[in-house]
Amino acid sequence: MIEVGWIKTNWRRCVESLDALVYPWSCPLCGTGREGGSPFCPRCRGLIRAAADAEPACPRCALPTNAVVMPGRACERCAHRRSLGFDTATALGIYADEIRELCLLVKHERNSWLVRHLADLILFVRASKLTETPRDAWVVPVPLHANRRRRRGYNQAEELARGLATGLRLPCVSALRRVSDTPPLAELPRSTREKIMRNAFSARPSRGSGLKGRFVLLVDDILTTGSTCGAAARALKAAGAARVEVVVVGRAVEVQS
Ligand SMILES: [Zn+2]
Numbered sequence: 558m559i560e561v562g563w564i565k566t567n568w569r570r571c572v573e574s575l576d577a578l579v580y581p582w583s584c585p586l587c588g589t590g591r592e593g594g595s596p597f598c599p600r601c602r603g604l605i606r607a608a609a610d611a612e613p614a615c616p617r618c619a620l621p622t623n624a625v626v627m628p629g630r631a632c633e634r635c636a637h638r639r640s641l642g643f644d645t646a647t648a649l650g651i652y653a654d655e656i657r658e659l660c661l662l663v664k665h666e667r668n669s670w671l672v673r674h675l676a677d678l679i680l681f682v683r684a685s686k687l688t689e690t691p692r693d694a695w696v697v698p699v700p701l702h703a704n705r706r707r708r709r710g711y712n713q714a715e716e717l718a719r720g721l722a723t724g725l726r727l728p729c730v731s732a733l734r735r736v737s738d739t740p741p742l743a744e745l746p747r748s749t750r751e752k753i754m755r756n757a758f759s760a761r762p763s764r765g766s767g768l769k770g771r772f773v774l775l776v777d778d779i780l781t782t783g784s785t786c787g788a789a790a791r792a793l794k795a796a797g798a799a800r801v802e803v804v805v806v807g808r809a810v811e812v813q814s
């Protein structure tokens with residue numbers, strides 16, 4: 558009997574190959590020609606790099622710091638607030654323009670082939686930070702609830718975690734599960750999000766002992782108020798993780814708190 562997993566894997570490969578046929582010469586961001594090994598045209602590649610290099614970011618929350626703050630120091634907000642749950646946060650860039658467009662593209666499974674390029678971009682642009690990751694660290698994706706994962710058939714955070722783990726030669730471990738199926742949080746204020754997300758994650762019992770004293774790179778696509786990554790980080794720490802560093806593609810600048 559052919560296993561469902563085999564069909565899914567091969568179906569995904571088939572979809573990826575079709576995308577490769579559709580997109581061999583067009584940039585997924587602007588549709589113009591691309592060249593070399595990059596999926597992006599030279600102009601979009603330049604724009605992504607510029608967005609990634611735009612402003613010095615706070616090492617704790619990945620938001621832009623103002624010019625007054627020394628590079629590498631926490632921003633004004635982090636200096637005065639309680640822990641976000643994780644120790645540091647690193648983003649490819651602010652969730653706007655090209656970075657936002659990339660995050661929206663990879664929400665769809667048919668663009669899953671792009672995720673590994675995003676992982677490579679993050680590894681390249683944030684190399685100085687990510688190459689400091691200890692060799693016994695785990696790369697852990699922020700999971701979707703099982704029902705949602707089944708409905709969508711795909712979680713871009715898992716793909717991104719896999720890409721980062723491959724690049725860093727670290728294991729990608731599904732150490733968390735989402736125990737409550739939370740509603741979309743995008744429009745909710747921070748306090749409501751935090752209330753909803755509290756206890757939304759738990760460490761998988763089979764992974765619990767491995768998490769003791771572990772350094773974890775926690776991976777998601779977008780960081781907004783930090784309540785999702787914060788709740789996931791707290792669950793990892795409750796299971797014994799020593800340090801949790803968040804890695805995302807886009808850092809959304811909050812409009813409300
Ligand atoms: Zn382009």
Ligand SMILES: [Zn+2]
Binds near residue numbers: 616619632633634636
């Ligand atoms: Zn900060």
